[in-house]
Amino acid sequence: MDLGLKGKVALVAASTKGLGKATAAALASEGAEVIINGRDRQNINDAAEEIKSRTGQSPFTVQADVTKAEDIDRMFDEIAARFGTVQILVTNAGGPPAGGFDDFTDDQWMSAVELNLMSTVRLIRKAAPFMKKERWGRIVNIVSLTVKQPIDNLLLSNSVRTSIIGLAKSISKDLARDNVLVNNIAPYYVSTKRIDYLMEQPATRLGITKEVAMKNIVNEIPLGRLGTPEEFGNLVTFLCSDKNSYLTGSTIQFDGGAYKGIF
Numbered sequence: 001m002d003l004g005l006k007g008k009v010a011l012v013a014a015s016t017k018g019l020g021k022a023t024a025a026a027l028a029s030e031g032a033e034v035i036i037n038g039r040d041r042q043n044i045n046d047a048a049e050e051i052k053s054r055t056g057q058s059p060f061t062v063q064a065d066v067t068k069a070e071d072i073d074r075m076f077d078e079i080a081a082r083f084g085t086v087q088i089l090v091t092n093a094g095g096p097p098a099g100g101f102d103d104f105t106d107d108q109w110m111s112a113v114e115l116n117l118m119s120t121v122r123l124i125r126k127a128a129p130f131m132k133k134e135r136w137g138r139i140v141n142i143v144s145l146t147v148k149q150p151i152d153n154l155l156l157s158n159s160v161r162t163s164i165i166g167l168a169k170s171i172s173k174d175l176a177r178d179n180v181l182v183n184n185i186a187p188y189y190v191s192t193k194r195i196d197y198l199m200e201q202p203a204t205r206l207g208i209t210k211e212v213a214m215k216n217i218v219n220e221i222p223l224g225r226l227g228t229p230e231e232f233g234n235l236v237t238f239l240c241s242d243k244n245s246y247l248t249g250s251t252i253q254f255d256g257g258a259y260k261g262i263f
């Protein structure tokens with residue numbers, strides 16, 4: 001199937017590792033002009049090299065911290081100077097720290113809002129005018145299964161990420177007139193570096209090893225394993241493609257069947 005992605009300009013934010021990097025590689029392998037981003041220059045160079053060796057495509061790179069408005073402005077200046085447009089945007093950032101209600105100060109709450117909500121707002125604010133002008137665009141927000149089913153001890157993720165769902169649903173209606181489709185993907189546990197960090201908390205709390213904590217999680221997943229970043233990248237790539245022409249305002253869980261609700 002030709003996904004119609006050849007030559008499409010695609011920014012994947014926070015994409016030097018994990019889900020972002022796998023998404024950038026999947027888009028590049030379909031012929032998109034991919035822009036990757038992160039805070040650390042060495043990570044950026046390593047990811048660009050890896051994507052080139054896997055797909056034959058050299059990504060355009062921008063060093064920027066998505067929690068800083070001025071970095072996002074500069075990133076779009078660099079993209080506009082190189083490509084003149086952005087047609088696909090995948091919003092992403094690091095995850096907020098794990099913990100419960102008694103663990104966080106106001107400053108930590110506000111940092112999570114900056115990291116996850118405001119980065120998404122600012123990235124979309126800069127990308128949407130290009131997409132409207134093109135009368136074609138795809139926006140996919142990487143969120144978490146926490147938006148459908150809160151996860152123990154991930155209070156900041158459980159709370160802040162749901163605001164992205166409200167944002168996406170609201171703007172999907174306005175942008176639909178210009179053929180700009182906006183969707184969210186809600187991963188459960190996918191085998192990236194963040195998983196190692198996330199296992200530390202239940203392991204310490206329950207006095208078990210990280211391996212046992214992981215086994216407990218895998219036991220809750222009907223497909224009996226974690227998702228891979230590559231499988232995740234494939235789903236995002238479909239949503240960003242021409243073949244997704246009618247799905248907008250939706251949140252799709254990527255969870256091996258772990259979500260316990262019906263809708």
Ligand SMILES: NC(=O)c1ccc[n+]([C@@H]2O[C@H](COP(=O)([O-])OP(=O)(O)OC[C@H]3O[C@@H](n4cnc5c(N)ncnc54)[C@H](OP(=O)(O)O)[C@@H]3O)[C@@H](O)[C@H]2O)c1
Binds near residue numbers: 039094096142191
């Ligand atoms: N993996 C999972 O199972 C899972 C499940 C649910 C939700 N999520 C969420 O999905 C997102 C991606 O997760 P992941 O597992 O791919 O994480 P990861 O492997 O830790 O990768 C995070 C990426 O984001 C970049 N990054 C972090 N903060 C940034 C910032 N302020 N500005 C620009 N780039 C930044 C990092 O690069 P630098 O450090 O070089 O900047 C890195 O490339 C996170 O929000 C995570 O909480 C993940």
